[in-house]
Amino acid sequence: MARLRFVLGDQLTRNLSSLRDLEDGDVVLMVEVDEEATYVRHHQRKIAFLFSAMRHFAADLKAQGIAVDYVALDDPDNTGSFTGELRRALVRHAPAGVVATEAAEWRVLQAMGEWESTLGVATEIRDDDRFLCPRSEFSLIAGRGRKLLMENFYRKMRRRTGYLMDGAGEPEGGQWNLDAENRARLPKSVTPPERPSFAPDETTNEVLALVRSRFSNHFGRLDGFDYPVTRGDARAYLDWFIRAALPGFGTFQDAMRQGEPLLFHSHLSALINCGLLTAAECCEAAVAAYHAGNAPLNAAEGFVRQIIGWREFIRGIYWREMPGYGENNALSADRPLPDFFWTAETDLNCLRQAISETRDNAYAHHIQRLMVLGNFCLIAGIDPKAVQEWYLIVYHDAYEWVEMPNVVGMILFADGGLFATKPYAASGNYIHRMSNYCEHCRYDVKQRQGADACPFNYLYWDFVARNRDRLAANARAWRTVQALDEMDAAKMQAYRHEAKVFLDGLPSSGNY
Ligand code: FAD
Ligand code: DLZ
Numbered sequence: 001m002a003r004l005r006f007v008l009g010d011q012l013t014r015n016l017s018s019l020r021d022l023e024d025g026d027v028v029l030m031v032e033v034d035e036e037a038t039y040v041r042h043h044q045r046k047i048a049f050l051f052s053a054m055r056h057f058a059a060d061l062k063a064q065g066i067a068v069d070y071v072a073l074d075d076p077d078n079t080g081s082f083t084g085e086l087r088r089a090l091v092r093h094a095p096a097g098v099v100a101t102e103a104a105e106w107r108v109l110q111a112m113g114e115w116e117s118t119l120g121v122a123t124e125i126r127d128d129d130r131f132l133c134p135r136s137e138f139s140l141i142a143g144r145g146r147k148l149l150m151e152n153f154y155r156k157m158r159r160r161t162g163y164l165m166d167g168a169g170e171p172e173g174g175q176w177n178l179d180a181e182n183r184a185r186l187p188k189s190v191t192p193p194e195r196p197s198f199a200p201d202e203t204t205n206e207v208l209a210l211v212r213s214r215f216s217n218h219f220g221r222l223d224g225f226d227y228p229v230t231r232g233d234a235r236a237y238l239d240w241f242i243r244a245a246l247p248g249f250g251t252f253q254d255a256m257r258q259g260e261p262l263l264f265h266s267h268l269s270a271l272i273n274c275g276l277l278t279a280a281e282c283c284e285a286a287v288a289a290y291h292a293g294n295a296p297l298n299a300a301e302g303f304v305r306q307i308i309g310w311r312e313f314i315r316g317i318y319w320r321e322m323p324g325y326g327e328n329n330a331l332s333a334d335r336p337l338p339d340f341f342w343t344a345e346t347d348l349n350c351l352r353q354a355i356s357e358t359r360d361n362a363y364a365h366h367i368q369r370l371m372v373l374g375n376f377c378l379i380a381g382i383d384p385k386a387v388q389e390w391y392l393i394v395y396h397d398a399y400e401w402v403e404m405p406n407v408v409g410m411i412l413f414a415d416g417g418l419f420a421t422k423p424y425a426a427s428g429n430y431i432h433r434m435s436n437y438c439e440h441c442r443y444d445v446k447q448r449q450g451a452d453a454c455p456f457n458y459l460y461w462d463f464v465a466r467n468r469d470r471l472a473a474n475a476r477a478w479r480t481v482q483a484l485d486e487m488d489a490a491k492m493q494a495y496r497h498e499a500k501v502f503l504d505g506l507p508s509s510g511n512y
């Protein structure tokens with residue numbers, strides 16, 4: 001008997017587990033709901049991207065002869081929630097049952113788990129096998145302890161997938177991890193490749209108008225929207241990346257340059273996270289480029305590591321630690337988020353660039369998220385809840401399962417070091433080494449005190465002093481503590497005073 005196949009906005013994959021065995025009479029249900037767009041006020045570009053991708057996916061299914069019931073946001077009867085829309089759809093279709101693929105977020109999976117009892121409909125929830133490490137096997141692969149290492153997990157995932165493994169079961173090239181070859185500064189002579197642009201079609205233009213009318217009070221800009229929104233364009237974009245940008249991806253992975261928001265990064269995360277591309281096909285394309293001699297090993301390995309290593313590991317951590325993971329605050333950080341995170345109005349040029357690019361593109365690359373924005377939040381002691389909310393709102397690839405461990409574990413050390421071996425705190429020197437931001441800044445990165453001193457410098461020492469005892473107990477941070485202990489007391493006091501004056505002077509109204 002016919003069943004309803006409920007497909008969420010981040011499940012836009014034809015081979016999704018809940019769509020694999022469609023039978024005559026089955027109907028695919030997709031819904032645009034206010035609750036998802038507003039439980040945090042997502043960036044306008046993220047909502048536009050996802051609604052357009054959903055509408056195109058629904059049209060593709062219809063073109064394949066599949067019955068789709070698509071509820072648009074502006075449907076006058078739209079109840080605004082997944083459960084409310086399923087309830088209405090049950091009346092329209094009277095199905096024998098509902099089939100869904102597990103939601104990627106705790107909040108939504110909990111709601112799914114209640115459908116059977118609250119709506120009285122037989123509900124089958126299937127695994128999401130687009131992830132390469134099943135949730136049930138994460139602990140087996142990563143371990144069960146209170147300290148997990150991505151590198152151990154990654155090696156097992158390499159063996160499991162066979163990516164970049166030679167015939168003898170050894171890593172291609174003899175080394176598992178070429179991270180040391182991923183840290184070059186970008187020389188002036190190197191120009192990143194120009195990106196292909198995907199002009200909005202009629203469907204996307206309708207969605208852009210809808211977002212303008214309904215969510216104009218959300219963060220971000222819509223102008224110049226040209227991201228792929230169909231499976232075909234996403235695949236074409238992946239092929240372009242592999243050909244034109246992957247070769248430079250490895251070497252310049254940690255670099256930053258003013259006015260270059262993408263450099264050699266793939267810009268694939270939003271396409272993978274919503275399902276238009278799978279993690280496996282992206283990795284396989286990179287591995288094939290390496291074998292064909294079109295990409296060096298440090299690029300292919302670096303890219304595969306980010307996906308089967310970091311992405312899968314982060315997702316495993318999320319499900320292992322939920323619920324409750326977002327409540328962690330091991331460093332007792334409690335400052336409110338400064339207003340400039342919403343306005344980009346700050347004299348700190350590195351932050352101004354990263355935040356304005358985030359506002360314009362709903363994107364910043366990993367090193368900006370980690371070493372500029374994240375580093376600032378860490379050393380300034382910003383409340384982890386406020387930081388989580390910001391990251392969840394502002395990026396077009398942001399879903400709680402991936403945002404939360406990156407914020408709580410990777411940048412803020414708020415989980416006490418579940419998988420980060422030490423807090424990623426850095427002074428302005430790191431940003432200076434990896435970018436040209438300091439050349440355009442009103443502060444002087446070489447100065448540590450005084451009105452022109454780079455704030456990252458005194459904030460860094462203030463952070464170390466605030467967290468001295470915890471850092472002293474960390475095997476990778478003791479040298480920093482030693483430097484702190486050897487520092488002249490008056491100098492240290494001056495740093496701490498400058499940090500206080502700077503932080504207390506930041507407007508933090510809580511409005512956005
Ligand atoms: P590339 O640099 O080209 O990397 C290739 C792919 O590797 C990415 O597309 C992504 O799928 C994967 N990847 C790389 N690093 C990570 C990581 N740490 N965790 C998970 N996947 C990774 N990524 C998200 O997809 N959504 C988020 O909400 C998100 N929030 C983040 C918050 C913070 C504080 C930090 C430090 C990182 C966050 N990341 C998030 C991870 C990473 O920064 C983005 O995946 C990446 O910047 C996306 O750009 P890209 O596709 O050009 O990535
Ligand atoms: C992010 C998002 C937004 C803004 N809107 C919708 C929506 O209207 N309908 C939908 O199915 N999904 C949406 N999403 C993605 C969901 O939030 C995501 O599927 C769940 O959080 C599970 O990961």
Ligand code: SF4
Nearest residue numbers: 348350428438441454
């Ligand atoms: Fe950022 Fe400091 Fe460099 Fe300015 S001087 S860009 S604040 S690191």
